[in-house]
Amino acid sequence: MILETPFLFRDAAGEWHELDPGTGVCLAPVLALYGQSVAAVDVRDRGALVIDFHDGAGLWIGPDPQFESWHLTGHGVASLMVGPGGEDGWDR
Template sequence: MKRAAVDTWQGLRMDAPTELAELEGRWLLPCRGMQVIQVQVSYQLTLLLDSGAHVDMEAEAMLSHGPLSAPDATMDRLVPERQEVAPALALFGATVLSSVAFKSGALGLVFDIGAHLSVKPDPQYEAWSAHGPGALLLVCLPGGDLAVWR
């Protein structure tokens, strides 16, 4: 597994894989350092990254601002199917610090603006998918299983 430089953010070690990396219980997606250049809304919420990669969310997501353990952290519920995603516009221009697909089906993205985006699996639908860079594709299948194509 190739890795870029090691950095820290809020005391967390951020090793950045330059390709998909499988660890116990999770996949590290190679999105670190990529910037959100477009936020698209339809029946899903899409974050288009500057590398041509994108993350599509069809299930409900949570967007928090500030440290997750802080008492004044704010949580915004995003519901793409109803276009209730306005708080996600704050991600425009943000840079991805960490992107993790858990083998339970959850997705977690951390951004340089102090925002955390999380999507849980849906029992009936594909909750999210991550495309790229290149031909890489991860899909959260109904119930939480992950399908991975490299």
Template sequence: MKIPTALIGCRVDRTAFDYQVRLSLSALDPGGTHRVDAELVIETPFLLGDPHGRWHKLDPGTGAALAPALNLFQRTVTGVKVRADGALHLTFDEGFQLCIDPHTDYESWSLSGTGIEPVAVGPGGE
């Protein structure tokens, strides 16, 4: 699986919650036009690390329990890793981290948009 390194330097412009967690990410090139406009969709439980070293296990569709994910708003992606099994690990400025492991039965995450190659991690990491 190709690592979506184009996300490095992207800022979280929007967070949306329902039965999924959606993060809209964008970055401008030096000319001021968008070089990346992407959406990360999370459909299964994930971990969010905060700058104090605390990890929050979050699950889409749980309403107010997703409040820690609001801290990603306006954060900038500083690192991207994708393991062979499809797990995604994003690091952000100010020490935030997002980890999404593959799920045995459901699509765990997907990435789409302009300036990036689309990715979808299906059941079992396929």
């Protein structure tokens, strides 16, 4: 997964953090996700990516009006991305 715009991170205790890729040390809270199992992945509305983890943590990455906001790829997963302004048709 590649995140290219600001996003929200919910830690396992339920506290939300607003984070921005490229801010270095400020992204430290997300390191808690390393090794965690994904419970659910959903794409909502115009391309908001929502990922929930088994420990209660989560990510919310909304569409950006000017830039690609996220790109998801992996073993057994078709490559997905949301472009500038979001995308229609996610409610398949």
